[in-house]
Amino acid sequence: MVKITSSPGTSIYSALASAAFRNGKPDIAWKALTNIVLRKLIPKEYVYLSHLQYCQLEDAKFFNNRIEEMFHFWIKHSIIPYDKIIRTYSNTAIKYGWSTDRITISKKTGNCKHCGYFLSKMTFSEDEFQELAKFVMDRVIIGSDIYNKTNPKELLNFKTFIENNKPFDVVIDGLNLTYMKYKSAPKLLLLINVVEHFKSRGKKVLVLTRKHQRKLSEFKRVERNAFVFLIDNLSADDPYILYATMACGMNTMFVSSDLMRQHKYSLQDADLQQKFKKWQFSHQYFIKFSATGIRIQDPFIYLPIVQKNDNCWHIPCVTEDLRETLKEFYEFSDKWYCLKYNEKKMY
Structure with missing residues (x-):
């Protein structure tokens, strides 16, 4: 009896997908490709070349349907393809x-100057938002192991605090920003600057952070400009950030450089995960460092993925030196x- 000691990697699954496309077995190919992306791996380039060969087996209508299958696959898995790959698809489509x-x-x-269309705006109806918020509350917050990382009394106090003081315009992950210390700047300077940035724009700000930060003398500047809720030093803060943001309604934003991967996966449903990521794209501010200083990256207005x-x-792409295409890509590509x-030419 053979004992399997490891899972197949991208090379094996890519070879399987490629061979399946070449031999007209698309069901096997798509299953192999799905196994690759679910493992957060990147298919080998030759898989796409084999897929293009498969697309060209029959007439133009067949080509159109088959090439769009790949584009829909990229949508489903939030894949941003390499420039070289989509260029090959583009040249073949011509x-x-x-x-x-x-x-x-x-x-x-x-706006696309080539066709005149606009990218899809990231909008939620009130019903869509409430449905997503309910699932996040049930599966990520209540259904998670939060009670192993906090205590029921603290969570109850937090919920009461939110109900008594909401809505907030911006919820800030104070601990996350503190650990993003910029160069030799004082420990809380980034957090203070971000709080004052939103305060100066008339925003009602909530900062969630750990109790030990109150011992820092400069923390008073945070308290002067924002509501503050201090959680226990051993508590998990991500569920609190998500709860506060969603409990305040669909117009509340949050600031954190945490990608919230584990919480998205906790939803255990592909459609819900896509909706969560769409909500995250349109509600999360990121802090970015550069040689010239710090900037706050605004939430996206338009959907930054294949559509x-x-x-x-409209298909965004990245250069081959970026290896995040099948991971969590939270940038708006400038290359599309x-x-x-x-239809008249094709049919």
Whole structure:
């Protein structure tokens, strides 16, 4: 009897997917590709070349349907393809009557100069938000192991505090910002600057942080400009951040550089995970460091992933030196491809 001591890696699954596409067995290929991305691995480039060969087995209508299957796969798994890969798809699509162009789309305007369409805005109806908030509360906060990392009395006090003081405009992960110490700056300077940034813009700010920070003399500057809730030094703070933000309503934002991966996965449903990520994209401020200083990255207005607008596909891409394409990519790419098919030419 053979004992399997490890799971197949990307090379084995890529070889399987590639062979399946070449031999007209798409169901096997998609299953292998899914196994790759669920393991947060990156398919080998030759898988996409084999898929393109498969797309070209029949007429233009077949090509159109098959190539869009890959684009929908990228949507489902939030994949941002490499420039080289989508360029190959683009060049092949031209042979079948598509009009394509490599473009720049501003995250502020969302407008494509090639086709004239705008990227999809990230909007939630009140019902959609309430449904997502309920699942996050039930599965991430109540259904998690939060009681192993905090105590029921503290959580009850926190909920009462939120109910008595909400709504807040911005919820700040104080501990996260404290550990993001910039160069030789004082320990709390980043947190203080971020709090004062939002306060100066008329925002009602809540800072969640640990009790030990109150011992720092400069913490008084935080308390002067924001509501503060101090949790126990051993408590998990992420569930508190999510609870406070969602309990205050769909217009409340939060500041943290935590990607909240484990909480997204706790939802245990692909559709809910996509909705959570969409909510996160549109509600989370990130702190970014550069050679010139610090900037606060605003939440996105437009969806930063693969999407379809009428008969136009807009596909962001990254260069090969970025290895985050199949992980959690929280940047708005400035490199996009617009692929537009002409139905009259194709059919």
